[in-house]
Amino acid sequence: MSLLRVENVSKQFGSLIAVNGVSMNVEPGELRAVIGPNGAGKTTFFNLISGFLTPTAGRVTFDNEDITHMLPARRVWKGIARTFQITEVFPELSVRENLRVPVEVAAGHRLSPWLSADDDGEIRARVTDLMDMSGLADKADRLVGELSHGDQRATEIMMALALKPRLLLLDEPTAGMGDQETYDIAQLIRKLHKDQSLTIVLIEHDMRVVFHLADRIMVLAEGAMLAEGTPKEIAANETVQAAYLGKAAA
């Protein structure tokens, strides 16, 4: 049974059709990459899943529930967490505080006027776990706005993970990173996927990362789906090569 089913979704902005009848099924535990040239509609497609935008046509189902028009916060409660192409964190708060907010939300405390000592202890422990997992522990009390781009990206991913999602959407997690940072983030994503069998959908431009991580790949071009399959199938697909990989690999 698919965890996420996207059926024929379209999004039109005036006369521009950004996403045109795209479908996708993601199985539990799968890591799906969405690739495509700039302007292919990848981020718009992501926004339709996370609720940043609602589709003009089509349907999005998560865990057998129609979420097409559900508010973003509600989708998060259902288990969908996302990161953004341009890092979205709380720059004037420390790493610890950045992580604490989603940990508290996930623990059902978003409206709590106070925490018991037990709850507080559990939340602190969970924040520490998340920092250890991502190598942010030694920067716990630094303001996130002062950290390197790579550490900010890592913080954002850990914030999404703090929500204990069942589906993690990563929009270009390695954008703007150097080789070492890219490698670190790829390892982190791989660890989340393998160790916790977390279902992940990611948009990525770096083909090394995509072919290293993905179980299946979907290729978008000009708002429509061009191809879908395993990394091997996509690598061998001539339409894809012509439209995209050929240029990127050259």
Add this chain to the structure above:
Amino acid sequence: MNPIDYNKYTATVIVWLLLLTMPFWLPAIGGYSELGTRVVVLGLAAMSLNFLLGYTGVLSFGHAAYFGLGAYGVGLTIRYLVPSTGVGIVAGTLIGTIAGAIIGPMIVRLRGVYFAMVTIAFGQVFFFIAFRWHSVTGGDDGLTDWSRMPINLGFTTIDIQHDARAFYYLVLVVFAIAVGAMAWILRSPFGRTLIAIRENERRARFLGIPVDQHIWIAWTISCCFVSVAGALYALLNNFVDPRALYWTQSGDFVIMAVLGGMRSFWGPLLGAAIFVVLQDYLSSQTQNWMSFVGLFFVLVVLFFPRGVLGIIKRKVAS
């Protein structure tokens, strides 16, 4: 304790020591009890506004409405219903809070300047009601023929009516409860969601925080405490007039918060103190006192965007 927490702790102790001893040293430097009370009352109003402005990141330009409702609430209660200061404060606070809670859902979807404009518009509605409804509110002449009542505690009676110092301490107790509650909320998980919204609304939304709902709650809390301040203000003057509801009064609260430092918990109190003292001193020298306050405000905003307390913090840190 790390240095930042230590500084915050020291600041809190100093503020409370100054407030607790104010009636004793204020006359020595040329002040008087009512002046001290006014600082505390308007400080509470500015801190309530700052709960929204500094900690949730939402600018209200209509807080005078709830301040004024608190003021009229206490005045009307004592004049027409129950001659009791305590009941009056509770009634004023309830009226202001309920009005805020009802108006909230209509405005929390708006952001930035649109939010500010609509808060002004709603504020003016209350101003015109108070202005026009002469038979009940006294209209432009204000609500007179009432005064704060002695507080009967059973075993003793506190004469806040004639003893200005006793009234100051009553105000300070109410102030302490209100400010303590705000500090408590800001340290809670809910308070952290407000700071998250201020820092990055989009991120907050996609961390599962229903932003509009949280802003509505923060707005209502802020309206509640500003109406407490309004009730105390009316008791201080034994009088209310529609200017307490007028949008320029809202502007004064914003000036106090920004002047003192809207990113600091105590900043708006300092801003209120500067504002009230400048007003008191300059208005005895010139009719155009507001232009001097305005000039001071512009200079602070241009050169010290974190307010006067921001300057002090930087000095302490370096």
